[in-house]
Amino acid sequence: MAEPSTKEDTPPGWPGQLWLEGRTLVHLQEEQERPSHMPRGPAKRTGVGFLNPAMAPARTRSVLLLADALEHGWLVKQDRSLRALDALCATGVRIRRWRNEIPSDLQHRLRITGNDLDEFALSWAKASHALHPPQTDVDHKPEDDRHGQPSTAVFDNGLHFQRLDARMAMVDAAYQWVDLDPFGSPIQFLDAALQSLSRTGVLEVTATDTAALTGSSPSSQARRYQAKGLVDEYAHDDAVRLLLGTVATTAARLDKVVTPLLALFDGHHVRISLLVKTSKSEATNIRNSIGWRVRCDDVPYKFVQHPAPEQLIRASGPMWTGPMWHSEIAGRMTVERALKLCHPDLEEIEHHRANGLVWNEEDIEHSAREVKRGVRYISEAADLMGREHLLLSLDALPRLAGVGGAPKMEKLLEALNESGHAAARYPDLEPMLVTDAPFDAVIQAVQNAQPSTE
Ligand SMILES: C[S@@+](CC[C@H](N)C(=O)[O-])C[C@H]1O[C@@H](n2cnc3c(N)ncnc32)[C@H](O)[C@@H]1O
Incomplete structure (x- = not known):
């Protein structure tokens, strides 16, 4: 044309x-x-x-x-x-x-x-x-x-x-x-x-509509998503799980079953990608992947299918509790792949400049950073996000471990890996990590990371 x-x-x-x-x-x-x-x-x-x-x-x-x-x-x-x-x-x-x-x-x-x-x-x-x-x-x-x-x-x-x-x-x-x-x-x-x-x-x-999804607007959340939220360090993850759960239950009504491929809270929006298949029997089983997040005393949270009445005050849901x-x-969504497909080479930039694009070297460098930002931490976290994991806020760890300060993210991930557990940074603007380590092991690693007072 x-x-x-x-x-x-x-x-x-x-x-x-x-x-x-x-x-x-x-x-x-x-x-x-x-x-x-x-x-x-x-x-x-x-x-x-x-x-x-x-x-x-x-x-x-x-x-x-x-x-x-x-x-x-x-x-x-x-x-x-x-x-x-x-x-x-x-x-x-x-x-x-x-x-x-x-x-x-x-x-x-x-x-x-x-x-x-x-x-x-x-x-x-x-x-x-x-x-x-x-x-x-x-x-x-x-x-x-x-x-x-x-x-x-x-x-x-x-x-x-x-x-x-x-x-x-x-x-x-x-x-x-x-x-x-x-x-x-x-x-x-x-x-x-x-x-x-x-x-x-x-x-x-x-x-x-993140206010509704996180629960910071409880009335819109209840009306639109028939859910109840708690605005704490899990609000972003809850928002993603709530949207996944909503799509999963809507799909089940139509005899369809969903498999999440990627699901993220990205600044001011939630974005989810799902594989959807027609299958009555699998759609029936979707209820096993829907539940509530209950904040607890011994661990930060656990997922339950139905909270007991006394748990309700510390619970958010119903939401998707299966693999996200x-x-x-997701493991193939690497920085290298993103740059290969989505970042122009110098010849392309010259071609675009000839077509009227006014871009300097700084613009080019920033755009590469922007492409990388789109997939940052994804491939490293992909294995854990596809199976059962514990999600933790770095900022909450000093309180949970009873210590003065949070360790550096890299050091903590390293310590968990060295003790035989998988651990990765979770792609969120807040510093969050995912791990398959038991909560006690994370607390131990946080306490060990404290500088000695002797
Ligand atoms: C957030 S924008 C889409 C942005 C776009 N996907 C992108 O990546 O640039 C939402 C769009 O939905 C369109 N829209 C709103 N209601 C619509 C409807 N009922 N049917 C079709 N388009 C609609 C608006 O005109 C608007 O362009």
Whole structure:
């Protein structure tokens, strides 16, 4: 498709300013502040047509996960195509990154649809994609597999854009990959998304209603998630588990069972990725993975299926209590892989500069750091996050161990590893660690790490 050529083709405000996310050129609204690197919170100004730079790490992980599914054949066989939908694609950055950054040899198997209700956002998505088509060498074939019938869908440089209510878009066709990234809570889209998935599919969900998920807004939490929270050092983990539990129980009602692949609290949002399969018997068993976190006196917490009445005051739930990640898949989400797929080389940067990108050396270095930040600590923690583990806040350890100060994270992990246990840093803004060591062994290691007073 050619770049917008007539005034009618040009979106209002076009072209704005050029920015690079991952290896993909994006157009930002002129009035949007140039993203600072490492943004943490929500964008200062949000709304239709504004790109939230704080979501860049989540989009990087999405590129890596989809590439992993294609490469390792855990979703569809390695010679089959995969239909992916970004149901609320806004200005299309995620789908453009999928098309641009997933390796060339996998691209021909991808059928990508971007949907949004907002015409303005879509016009920017289309114009950006037309002006900066994918750099991968792809033969983009029109999709011909919807409902087994030839489709009239038109693919522009490998992306199909449509403007529907997301729920209609998801009812309209079956996908093996659905991304839900709404403003606020995803609740209203969950049913349709799960029904839209093929017998085996991946659902990725973002939720920015963290006050409800953590329990800092108890009324919204009760209303939206039928849950009760406790705002302590486990609030972030509880929020992730609550969203996992909500999707798991919604799926079970539809005879589907979920396997979490990756689930994170990332600054101001929760992002979960799940494999979803149709299986009545396994869906029935999902109740074994739903329970409550009860804070205790002898250990920081334990999971129970139903808290006793006297435990309720120190309990949060109901939530997902099963494994939170797929160890093997998350284990492949390394810094090296992220840089390989999502960080441009100098030749690409020069090409982009020639196309109008105003970036200096510092921008390039910061963008590499940003790509690394998206996957930091994930592969190291993947094994533990895929099985039973204990989650501990470094800052709470001095209180729990009755000592004056917290040890350094690295030293504590080293000590636990040396005593034969697995231990890793948990990817959270707060210093948290996961381990398979019994709580007593951690306390011992913290006490041993105290400087001698003699
Ligand atoms: C948070 S933004 C999506 C961001 C995008 N996924 C990205 O990575 O840049 C939410 C989008 O949902 C769209 N939206 C809200 N309600 C919708 C609905 N019912 N159907 C389709 N799109 C909707 C908005 O227009 C907005 O573009």
